[in-house]
Amino acid sequence: MRLRYVLLALAASALAMAGPASSDTVTLRPSVHMLGEWVDGMVFDGSSIWVAETGQSSLAQLNATYGVARRVKLAGAPRKIDIGRDGAIYALIESDDQTRLWQQLPGSAAGKVIAGLEGVRCGVTLATGDSPFVWVLSGCDDETAVLIRIDPKTGALAKVPLGPGGGGELLVRQGKVWVGIDRLSVVDESTLAVRSSDIQNKLGPQVFFSAFAADVALVYSAIGSDTTKLVVAIDPATLQETARAAVDQTINAIVADAQNVVAVGSEGRIFVLAARTLALQRVVNLPVPEVEPRAAMIRNGELLITDFRVKTENERGALLVLRGWRTAAAPK
DSSP states (O other): OHHHHHHHHHHHHHHHHHOOOOOEEEEOOOEEEEEEESEEEEEEOSSOEEEEEGGGTEEEEEOTTSOEEEEEEOSSEEEEEEEOTTSOEEEEEEETTEEEEEEEOTTOSOOEEEEEOTTOOSSOEEEOTTOSSEEEEEOOTTSEEEEEEEOTTTOOEEEEEEEEOOOOEEEEETTEEEEESSSEEEEETTTOOEEEOOGGGGSOSSOEEEEEEEOSSOEEEEEEOSSOEEEEEEETTTTEEEEEEEOSSOEEEEEEOSSEEEEEETTSOEEEEETTTOOEEEEEEOSSTTOOEEEEEEETTEEEEEESOOTTSTTEEEEEEEOSOSOTTSOO
16 A cells, blocks of 8 residues: 555656646637638738738738738749838749849839849748848758848848858847757847857757747747757847747747747647747647648737648648637637
8 A cells, every 4th residue: 555655646746747737739720711822921011911922923912801902923933021120021032043132112012123142042031020131041951051131222232151051040130130050040230240059959960940930038949850849949148948849740930929939830730839938838730631831920819821832722822810729828
């Protein structure tokens, strides 16, 4: 009998150390709003949501019910788009082995190319954030990754070599540009000084960064390796990890607000985490076949996800709108 009590006490202690199992798993059906061919990046300009339709070289401006209000045709395929501090929409457009930076100013019916990016041909991504500049990351697996700073007023370019590596993700926050390739670097937007982190050395072999987001206090990154898939909270002052959550899919997009960090997996599973602590609150499964998430946004309490192409719709993509994704205890 005594042994039984000892075993029960040990089991209770182990459960206490593991923490409360407060998360739940639900299946939620999103509303599906069909868009054009091969849907990728998504931004909000203060009044409208814009979505990149890569396969048909256009940007779709959406109305209040997520229908297409109009399309802007581009002379190349857009992928990543962002809104600048000046309120302009910026897009990287690619055609005939050329990459160019396109700008549409607020209130303008049409945009224009403002810079050519010679030699930028693979692993390209873009970010503006709260910076007066536009930032482009380019890197092929067999070449040096380069961060390019573009002045949208003059077209002047400055380049920062970051060492070997392909692909990568960008985040612009409070005068710093966060660059994740197979390592984390933070670049000062004015001086272009590079600060390196050793965070990747603690996360297993063959590390890669697949998404960034931030709130007022922390930066959140999706990080994968040969041995794990994680969402990690990083202190901007020290560039060190403050919290982590293990997930079972590579994360394609992260979005954060005051209550939650939402990580969207490459196969459509959604992980709802508590801001700051990254405690898992909910796992959301979507009854939509073969979802290919590319971007995410929280707007008016709804979670918006772009789906690159819908399985049954002949290369057309969609905007998935999800309601009721927070736990009951979380503020709406």
